[in-house]
Amino acid sequence: MTVPQRRRLLPLFTKDVRHANRSSMTCRFRCGNACDHPVPNESDNEYFGDIVNEAVASRRGVLRAGAVGAIAIGAGVAGVAGATPAMAAEGAEGFEPLLAQGASYGKHDGVLAFRAIPPNTLDKVIVPNGYDSAVVIEWGDKVTADAPEFDIDDQSAWAQRRQFGYNNDFVGVLPYGRDRDRAILVANHEYTNEILMFRSYLGGDAAPLEQIEIAMAAHGLSVVALRRIDETGQWRADSRNRRGNRRIHVGTKFEFTGPAVGSALLKTAADSRGRNPYGTLNNCAGGVTPWGTVLSGEENFNQYFTGGDGVPAADKPALARYGIDTTKHHAADNRRFDRVEARFDLTKHPHEANRFGWIVEVDPYDPHSTPKKHTALGRFKHEGANAILADDGRAVVYMGDDERFDYMYKFVSDRRFKPGDSRKARENNLRLLESGTLYVAKLEYTSAGEIDGSGRLPSDGQFNGTGRWIPIVRGSESLVPGMTVDQVLVHTRLAGDAVGATKMDRPEDVQPNPATGKIYAALTNNTDRGKPGKPGADEANPRNLNKHGQIFEITEDNGNQASETFTWDVPIVCGDPADPATFFAGFDKTKVSPISCPDNVAFDASGKNLWISTDGNALGTNDGLFAVPLTGPERGFVRQFLSVPFGAETCGPFVHDDNKTVFVAVQHPGEVTGATLDNPASTWPNGDYAKPGVVCSWRLDGRDVGR
Numbered sequence: 176m177t178v179p180q181r182r183r184l185l186p187l188f189t190k191d192v193r194h195a196n197r198s199s200m201t202c203r204f205r206c207g208n209a210c211d212h213p214v215p216n217e218s219d220n221e222y223f224g225d226i227v228n229e230a231v232a233s234r235r236g237v238l239r240a241g242a243v244g245a246i247a248i249g250a251g252v253a254g255v256a257g258a259t260p261a262m263a264a265e266g267a268e269g270f271e272p273l274l275a276q277g278a279s280y281g282k283h284d285g286v287l288a289f290r291a292i293p294p295n296t297l298d299k300v301i302v303p304n305g306y307d308s309a310v311v312i313e314w315g316d317k318v319t320a321d322a323p324e325f326d327i328d329d330q331s332a333w334a335q336r337r338q339f340g341y342n343n344d345f346v347g348v349l350p351y352g353r354d355r356d357r358a359i360l361v362a363n364h365e366y367t368n369e370i371l372m373f374r375s376y377l378g379g380d381a382a383p384l385e386q387i388e389i390a391m392a393a394h395g396l397s398v399v400a401l402r403r404i405d406e407t408g409q410w411r412a413d414s415r416n417r418r419g420n421r422r423i424h425v426g427t428k429f430e431f432t433g434p435a436v437g438s439a440l441l442k443t444a445a446d447s448r449g450r451n452p453y454g455t456l457n458n459c460a461g462g463v464t465p466w467g468t469v470l471s472g473e474e475n476f477n478q479y480f481t482g483g484d485g486v487p488a489a490d491k492p493a494l495a496r497y498g499i500d501t502t503k504h505h506a507a508d509n510r511r512f513d514r515v516e517a518r519f520d521l522t523k524h525p526h527e528a529n530r531f532g533w534i535v536e537v538d539p540y541d542p543h544s545t546p547k548k549h550t551a552l553g554r555f556k557h558e559g560a561n562a563i564l565a566d567d568g569r570a571v572v573y574m575g576d577d578e579r580f581d582y583m584y585k586f587v588s589d590r591r592f593k594p595g596d597s598r599k600a601r602e603n604n605l606r607l608l609e610s611g612t613l614y615v616a617k618l619e620y621t622s623a624g625e626i627d628g629s630g631r632l633p634s635d636g637q638f639n640g641t642g643r644w645i646p647i648v649r650g651s652e653s654l655v656p657g658m659t660v661d662q663v664l665v666h667t668r669l670a671g672d673a674v675g676a677t678k679m680d681r682p683e684d685v686q687p688n689p690a691t692g693k694i695y696a697a698l699t700n701n702t703d704r705g706k707p708g709k710p711g712a713d714e715a716n717p718r719n720l721n722k723h724g725q726i727f728e729i730t731e732d733n734g735n736q737a738s739e740t741f742t743w744d745v746p747i748v749c750g751d752p753a754d755p756a757t758f759f760a761g762f763d764k765t766k767v768s769p770i771s772c773p774d775n776v777a778f779d780a781s782g783k784n785l786w787i788s789t790d791g792n793a794l795g796t797n798d799g800l801f802a803v804p805l806t807g808p809e810r811g812f813v814r815q816f817l818s819v820p821f822g823a824e825t826c827g828p829f830v831h832d833d834n835k836t837v838f839v840a841v842q843h844p845g846e847v848t849g850a851t852l853d854n855p856a857s858t859w860p861n862g863d864y865a866k867p868g869v870v871c872s873w874r875l876d877g878r879d880v881g882r
Contacts, residue, residue: 198822198848200370201791214703215496216580218672283834285781287802287881291768291814294796298821298857300841302872306880308817310860311360311401311838312339312412313868318397320417327852327864328374332388336422340364341372341393342867343840345461345559345775346827347469348401348410349539355833356403358410359419359539361469362869363458367393368843369510371865374852379511387515395424395455396471398539408835408873408880421542425454425512428545429535432609434651435550438661440529445518452530452548453518459577460559460684460775460826464570466592466604469537472557474577476531481505481513485522493666494521497556498578499528529665534560534574536608549608551648552586553667559775563687565736568592570607573694575682579701580710581668582676583616583685585644587737610651613664614644615676618743620714628705628712628719630748630756638714638758639744642729645674646739680704680716680724684775688805690782692736694729697773699790715745722793723750723757723771726785746811747803749773751794759803760811768815769794770801775826779881780834783807786816788825788839798825800839802881816881817872820859822847827869834879837872 289303300308315325315338322337344365351357367390369376376382398421402413429452435441441449459474477498484504486494491501500506504522505513513520518527533548534557552560558577565571568591574584588611593600620626620640622633632638646654647670653660655670663670680701687694698716705711705719712719715727726747732738749771750757752764759767774790785805789798800817804810819825819841826840845857845865857865874880 198846200368200848200850201824201843201846214579214709215498216578216668216672216678283779283781283879285779285783285804285881287784287804287809287812287814289802289814289816289881292799292816292818294769294794294799294815295818296795296797296821297818298844298859300820300859300870300872301818303816305876306872306874307409308870308872309409309411311410311869311871312362312397312399313860314339314341314343314393314866316412317414317417318399318420318422320420330373330389332385332392335389335392336424336426338422339397339399340395340422340424341367341390342842343397343869344459344826344842345471346829346838346840346869347461347463348829348831348838349463349467349469350832351400356406357413357416358401358403358831360397360399360401360412360838360869361461361463361537361539362397362399362840363461363471364393364395364397365457365459365474365842367510368846371843371846371850371852371855376852378508380514382511384515387511390510391425391512391515393424394457395422395427396458396469396535396537397422398537398542407877408831408871410836410838410871419540419542421539423455423537423546425456427455428453429455430545430547432547432549432606433551433664434610434648435661435664438665440526440661440665441550443518443524443526443530454531455535455546455548456531458535459557462559462561462686464536464562465564466570466601466607467538467540468605469539470560470562470572471535471537472559472574473531473533473535474556474558476528476556479510479512479531480519480521480528481509481511482520482522486525490525493669494528496666496668496672497528497532529554532556534572534608536605538605547608550661550664551609551611551613553584553613553648553663553670554665555581555584555667555671558683559685561684561686563689563692563736564592566734567737569611569737571687571736572608573685573687573696575679575685575696576668576671577681577683577699579681579703580678581682582671583679583682583696584667584671585614585616587612587614589650612646612650613648613667614646614739615671615674616642617645617675618642618677618713618715622714626712626714626717628717630718630758632758633714636761637744638717638748639742640714642677642741642743644739644741645676647671647674677713677715678710679727680721682727683773686776686778687736688778688782688785690778691805692731692734693805694731695776695785696727696729697776697787698725698727699772699774700724700793715743717745717748718756723748724773725749726773726776726787746805747773747813759813762809762811767811767813768801769796770799770813770815772798774824775828777828777830779830780832780879784881786828786830786837787813788828790824790826797821798823800825800828800837820844820865821857822850822865823857823859823867830880834881835873835877837880838869839872840867840869842867
């Protein structure tokens, strides 16, 4: 198909070279200009790894709660009075109680036959010939039954707590009983961009408190009933059925679970027991579990806090490792949540930041349930979490820490999954993530001496090697010398540093394939790789100044998800196929679509194809959704299926379990430096100003997507 190029809006809509592939506006609001700050990981992993791995292998040097070594972080003080949480989440009566049934993975032929769309810069969603797309729900749409109609000039925090939030990232779609024409959507609301939300936004000390409160309310998650349209692959928010809908936001009460519950590191003046944090922030990706819940990752939480200069000295190293500036009170462009709630001022409440950065679990079938933050899964900048069941029934969760030179993790539960919809099974499964073994990945290479940073393949024709999952916590026992169990779980990055984990190029989504058990990670990019004083290329991260990213594939030994050893390879090295530094599993590069900055991955019902969404396309065109076969003669044949509007990021994706619909989240459309609400760079989806939203795509003839 021929796609005309989008008109140029204004000369000022260009990317800032300091911020690699994104506009400087996105960097400001999404991650607090992380690229302008030093890389938090300054560890020399190999040195620590030689010492600690020997100790782990011999089961010596393991410390329980008690002694604190040189790398440990002091508990500090519990804070002072004044941190009053906002109101709890609003909910209603609940959905029909039948639980998730799961997708029929492996029961579709998985043949991809669509013609790839060309790269473009249009301000619309583009899909292949024979397909259509439509908005499912967008910012400001009603979620709860008492929500008012959205009015851009008459917003309120009360309304936003009942309306669909801003900047939707993760999308999960779960069954609604056995009714194939109904479903439940769970979407994350990662961050807000107040410049595109309010007219004449001033920010900082000058912003009206109501604007700050609205922005706070626009974070979190939405749980929304969906209905299929006319027996097609199109879905829409079900306006007739909102009784189970729910908004979760910065004022929602949560429950900590796991070994770190009650730790001094989690206690505040408002929660002296360290058991009930309030709110969730910067929720990026996530996953739908085999037991019918949703996992959500808290990512760039550091940017919401002020007062890092005033915390106790013992707390500063850990805060700095998580990207919190401990040298000044706040950045000039900070959102200043502390003006509304004092708990966001770390000088007053030094442990409040420790209550963010977790994996959140939400039960979408019970709007009255208390969401959980699972300490057993560790605390870092979680892109997301995705679960699969091991052969023995234990839950295995894979996670990435989305930071330059940070790590990949795995959690294996102690409890075993119980099948069925009985109350006893449900209660057991809702506790699967409360106790287990937390691991971090350490890689070995087959052709280490041949990697020169150019992306050139080694002589064996592939980037591959072996790896180990290094345990850092088992149950309530720390396996990191010098750190107690709660220190490992609250300051997990420091534990990964100590045991010599492998530094990766921004590991974001890490997804197990339900059909094959192989694991796929999106390594988005790392333009610091190979810079002076920074780690250079290795076989898993084969390019210096890596601006396009790669896909990383793990095969657990003996097909056992609970194994502590694995093999790995890099099937796709992204970028312009004409660039010799790219690789597409050996497939003919003249036939593949250009792809840059993989962010999230998903599988269709065949389990044979990987769907890849991108964030920050460094090739000069809009981000998109791509599909690639994982096996057979077309392994590596990347084709672009969809593109999102100008300035947007493609999030999700989620292929419905009947294989008739692909859902994506269109995040931050028109988020281009210089844009405002009154002078937008995008007018998607309604022609007036940019609004984030969830989109579905389907074949017009009703056949499986991808065909």
